[in-house]
Amino acid sequence: MAQIHTNKSLKSIFGITLMAAALGMTACSSPTDPDVKARQDSMKSWGDAMGVMGDMAKAPDTFDAEVFQEQAAFLAEDAATPWSHFANQEAAGNATEAVWSNVDGFRAEAENFEKVTAELNAAAQTATSIDDVMPAFSQVGESCKSCHTEFRVKND
């Protein structure tokens, strides 16, 4: 009788401890740091814009100048948004530590991105076919990739 009772108590104490540990972990890892969230939200919407334009690149006869212009204008306008959200090294998210150890390299990638998105936006304003924007569009794609190579953690 006593033995059973002890077992039961231990079990429930153990259960409570586990629960507390789980809750503790949740409290530490969420909510996501607002800076990490802001820059990830920006990047995600860039991914969406690139997807819309990329679909037209894959199927040139679906080229819609107005839609392309909208996406290109959005990228150019939003191109500088994430950078100020990388100030706090404690909020690493999926950024590599090179963002903070190679500040000049990261800034160069960021500035190049702003430049190539401005060029894409300019090209899009007068484009009548995907050919007119293809060189600038490729440069933007290269810029995403180039920065991610050094500055984003690979999770694939």
Ligand code: HEC
């Ligand atoms: C100057 C560097 C740089 C450029 C340019 C850049 N990225 Fe990123 N990107 C990053 C870093 C660093 C992260 C990781 C951010 C984090 O987790 O805090 C990231 C993360 C992302 C993510 C994941 C977001 C998430 O929710 O975890 C996507 C999607 C993304 N980038 C898309 C793009 C696209 C598309 C482009 C080009 C149109 C682009 N990025 C250009 C540095 C860059």
